[in-house]
Amino acid sequence: MSSLAANRYSFLSKGFSLLAVFAAGYLISIYPDIGWFKFVICAIYAGLLLFEPKLGFFFLTAFIPVLDFGVWTGNILFSEYDVLFLLTLAVLFWKQNNIFSVKYKGDTLFYALLIWYVLCGFIGFFDYFSEHFSDDIYQSPLNGIRVGKGFISAWLAWYVTRASLLENYRLTLLMLGAGILCGLLLLALGVLWERHVFSSILLSGNIYEFFETLLDFSSTYRITGFFSGMHVGGTALDGYLVCVLPLVFYIVTRQKKQSYFLLSILVFALGLYSLIVTFTRMTIAGFAISFVISGILLYRDNKRLVVKSGLRMFDVYYVFLFVAVIFILTVIKSQAGYQALLFGIMVFFASIVVIHKVKPDIVFVGFLLIMLFSLGVYGVNDSITESQWHQDVDSLNALVIAVTSVVVLMFLGVASGVIFKIKGIKLKDIGIPALVGGGFLIIIVGMGSTRMTERMQGVSSDLQTRSRHWADVIDSAYSDSFWRPFWGFGMGSMPKLYYRSHLDDMPLPNYRWVENDGKTLLEIGKGGYPYFQKITLKPDTVYNLLAVVKFEDEGGILGVDICHKHILFSDQWQPDCVKKDFRLKLGGWQTLQWSFNSGNLGRRGWLDWPPTLQIHNYGSGIMSVDTIEITDSSGVQILKNSDFDNRLNHWFWISDFEHLPWHSKQLFLQVWLEQGWIGLLLFILLIGFGFRHQWKLLDSGESIPIAIVPSMIAMIGLGLTDEYIDEPQTTLMTFAVFFAALQWPLNNVREKALA
Structure with missing residues (x-):
């Protein structure tokens, strides 16, 4: 490569690095609370990576399943992981010298996928539907960005990873493997917390209660991990698990030291x-x-x-x-x-x-x-x-x-x-x-x-439900344009299409933040979908709730409940809830007050699900909320952003039991819907050429297909009846594996790169 070309590539690399820094800085600046401390944390992290850039691959893989505090911050569009990803990418692009210098097999398809993803992202952003402005991400053009960033992140992550594999194969592989192990461990610990395993042993001190909780396979509760996107159900957590478990099994088989072998077995x-x-x-x-x-x-x-x-x-x-x-x-x-x-x-x-x-x-x-x-x-x-x-x-x-x-x-x-x-x-x-x-x-x-036996008995009826939903999704995508099916409806278009087709026949979550007569308000549509905030309560303590609300139609009902909750409820309602329904008068602002005793709420502290305030609109029209406060006996405010001056920070909505409007429930159908026949063809080519390249690696004596091929098979298997590429972090992990399948460097390629 000529010196002129090398200088041009170096300029592009460092330019992209600075762009990533600016993007990360913007996200940090709008992150709720914490103040300047968040900048200090990020600066320390960036400094650590500048000292040893390869650590970035560890952090990228380790924090994928857990660095998402959306249910606390109210952020749906971006997560804490996005900041970490941008900072890591900035350092890797800045430090890697050979990032543009090697030609890879499959580059034509690799770049074609990028171009098509970006194009579909633009389509999803500019072509959207909403009867009126809504702060609901799923109805807004921003959902195209939210979904599309998962694909783009995977492309960029593999872009820097493949260069690092050529530069230092062993260290890069070590960091990736350690990060995947750590990520699954952190997720599993979160699952144990979510299922109350830690509280059962640490607070009860009864080993039998511990085993009863650990081995409770009859409960209807379905884990969500820390994937905030699962507030509307889906299989984001499942997609991550089936993707990484074959990788972890491969890591287990590579361990030579007994201590590492036993530790990796525990994680598996x-x-x-x-x-x-x-x-x-x-x-x-x-x-x-x-x-x-x-x-x-x-x-x-x-x-x-x-x-x-x-x-x-x-x-x-x-x-x-x-x-x-x-x-x-x-x-x-x-x-x-x-x-x-x-x-x-x-x-x-x-x-x-x-x-x-x-x-x-x-x-x-x-x-x-x-x-x-x-x-x-x-x-x-x-x-x-x-x-x-x-x-x-x-x-x-x-x-x-x-x-x-x-x-x-x-x-x-x-x-x-x-x-x-x-x-x-x-x-x-x-x-x-x-x-x-x-x-x-x-x-x-x-x-x-017990639970799986019940689930297996419902296979036939669930398949019928899936089939009807698939047909419904296809009908929702009807267009008069002959060409529309070829390029799709754009990234993040599934919910908006479903909303467009079903606004008249079913209540769907709808809300927006408005400024009216000098007041900042939250307007909540009908349907009873809860809007919530995580709070901290002391047990057996009296608190006072105050709400200033307005309802324009007759029959207005404000429902308030405070329960222990993580993300989704199980089929059965939660114990230890305190509840109150307020029947509102027609028109005009009303001040509602309620004094309640927290009872068992907050008794187990951080070992249990946090107390969660939920407000529901049980009426038939739009309810406006000006203020909602919870104070203790000394007047200390418990809620954050109680008057909505900081827009919707710390507030989040959820759909506990209705999940179909946000998910197509089929991987290939989802790709076709968002990216059209062209995108589906590119996706199938990615899978096909990925398998072919892995077969070549097997023939050459490489062992990495033991990890990648089963991971791809597991993801495709799950994708037959579900889809998980509408959650950015799961999409990142999924497509990073697909790209690795397509372009994992052969041993002779690595040797040439080092020569």
Whole structure:
């Protein structure tokens, strides 16, 4: 490359870097509260990256699923992650010298996708529908920016990543892997908090309450993580999980140090737990299929290990062992519960260890096996007799089930230990096969849970609902223009099209911020959709609520409730709520007052969902809210932006039970709707060429397809009945993987780049 071209590319790189800094600075300046401290935090972060730019890849992947505080700040259009992303991108573009110097295979498609995404973003911004101005992002042109930024972010993220892989492959891969692990861990910890697992053990001190909460697979509550976009439902969390879990499994298989191996297994197990408690059928099924592909690709790649150690995963014995143990453990769980399952696993693996590790002393080995047998029988029998689900099993039958299951598992464990010892197989060599078996066991047990059994019984009716909704979405996209289906309706167009078609036949959320007669107001449309704010309350404390509202039509009702809530309610209403309905007079401003006792609200502090004030318009017209305040006995104001002077900062709306208006529920349909036939063709080409390139990598001896191919398969599987590319951070992760599939550098390309 000539010096003139190099200078031109360097100028473009640094110019883009400065543009990203200015964009980040603007977002920081309009971020609610915190003051100058937010600039200090961002400056420290930028300085850290300037010291070691490769850390940016760690932070980019680690904070994707958790750096979103929209339900607290009221921001739907941008999140805290956007600031981190822009600052990271600014440093990487500034520091990377070879970012423009290498030509990549697939660049034509790569750039074509960028051009088409940008074009569809403009279409989504300028071509929108709303009967009147609304601050609802989904009805505004800004939704084109909100959705489109996910695609653009993925493109830019891969753009700097591919250059870094050529510059320092090992360090970049290390940072990406560590970030993905950390991201899934943070998400899983958030899921445990969301399901009250931490509060159950830290506050109750009762180990049984902890396990009861952890293993509650009958609840109707569906986790959301920290994806604020799930205030209208959807599968943003599911899309992230099916995308990263195959990547994490690959990371587990690459660990050589035992401590790192065990830590990554823990993260993978927590990720599987999070997957199960989504209670989404295609999420679990899609990952299960991808997990099978992971095992096949791992076996193909790992022949050296499995052959030299004598461990062939697909030999008849090992296939039989795998299937038999999984089947027996599943039966034990269904007959005796989770305690029995844990004891069964212990008996099987402990039997292998006893035979494999203990010196060949028949008496001592026999003594250990008898003790193990007794402990196993006690654990399984106790689980049956004490379980609330198996009260109809008498003591004799319970003992027969316990003895039979333990004998079979112990026999398989002893036989395995003998074979492993004869063949010289070390216990560490069975770590990955055991992980695969454990993963399938978790999936099978999760699919057999009470909640999933209920969900599976509704497959037929849900498919009919999906089919009707798909037809409805297609009808909503009707246009007189012959060419419109070719270029689509633009990014973020799904909700506006649905609103346009259904404003007359169903109540949909509608609100706006207005200035009227010197007052700043929130106007809320009919439908009862709650508008809320997260607040801090002390338990058993008297608070006073004051609201100044106006209703222009008869039958106006302002509903107020304060409940523990994260993002969505379950099918059943939450306990510990305080509620009040105010019937309003026709016309004119009215001052409403209410004194209430918080009761249990806020009793568990940060370990529980935060108390959440919700206001509803239960009337048939528009309700105007001038002020709403909550004060304690000393007059201290609890609410932020209570008079709406700072527009809608800290206020957020939600749809607990109605989710179809915002989601097409099919990945390819969503792409067609927003990007037309041209965009759909480009998307299919991206997937097809991505798979083809990964096959080439496999043939060349690369192992990265073990991560990327199953991830793509899981995402496509979930996309058959859901879509998740309307949530920017999930879209970023999704398309970053697709782009990596298309352009992951071959080993010889990396060597040439370093030459």
